[in-house]
Amino acid sequence: MSIALKQVFNKDKTFRPKRKFEPGTQRFELHKRAQASLNSGVDLKAAVQLPSGEDQNDWVAVHVVDFFNRINLIYGTICEFCTERTCPVMSGGPKYEYRWQDDLKYKKPTALPAPQYMNLLMDWIEVQINNEEIFPTCVGVPFPKNFLQICKKILCRLFRVFVHVYIHHFDRVIVMGAEAHVNTCYKHFYYFVTEMNLIDRKELEPLVSATCTESTEWCPEASPFVTVHCQAGGECPRIARGRLGRLQN
Numbered sequence: 001m002s003i004a005l006k007q008v009f010n011k012d013k014t015f016r017p018k019r020k021f022e023p024g025t026q027r028f029e030l031h032k033r034a035q036a037s038l039n040s041g042v043d044l045k046a047a048v049q050l051p052s053g054e055d056q057n058d059w060v061a062v063h064v065v066d067f068f069n070r071i072n073l074i075y076g077t078i079c080e081f082c083t084e085r086t087c088p089v090m091s092g093g094p095k096y097e098y099r100w101q102d103d104l105k106y107k108k109p110t111a112l113p114a115p116q117y118m119n120l121l122m123d124w125i126e127v128q129i130n131n132e133e134i135f136p137t138c139v140g141v142p143f144p145k146n147f148l149q150i151c152k153k154i155l156c157r158l159f160r161v162f163v164h165v166y167i168h169h170f171d172r173v174i175v176m177g178a179e180a181h182v183n184t185c186y187k188h189f190y191y192f193v194t195e196m197n198l199i200d201r202k203e204l205e206p207l208v209s210a211t212c213t214e215s216t217e218w219c220p221e222a223s224p225f226v227t228v229h230c231q232a233g234g235e236c237p238r239i240a241r242g243r244l245g246r247l248q249n
Contacts (some may be wrong), residue, residue, distance in 0.1 A: 074173075
């Protein structure tokens, strides 16, 4: 990352504290290995592939935490422009609205301002990745049987941050000269979730239409504009084109 981008993505702007891996653990070594591949300029499609002999859950855990940290950082750089006035509803453009449900305070899908939605989302993810029963850090402690399902839900929700940033705040990203970094981060995310089958390709289509513009350096294959929502069970049925999609949970 250039000096200018390092200044833009200053650690003080991080939306949440970073979750780090303990030195000497297998996950720390996998994290270093993944970062080394990225820094070496290797093709991202190759970089996200599960290394031979490594455990899939470990590989997914490393990337979920890494994407949480990176996306926190991206949102942190524009959060001062994402206010209840500018973004009174968490949405991905005029047709699609994300509603929050957590089965605690919000037992029903609830429309919220984007910054409040983001706070709840990041708090929820932070609880998941800091839960030793879900993301164990001790050697020999197994992952829960539903680990991949939990990760799918986390990544599905993190994808919404990309959607909101691209559609509502990408002008600020461009002003900061950070579009190449954000595009690369999304490209990395896209290749990982598709390589590991963690998000169906059709669920990623809303952002395809939003990001395939002259101002971006990359976009996946063009496809019709379709959006999705994730229910409590983790399934993401598609919402038909041409009407407001209220995206819950």
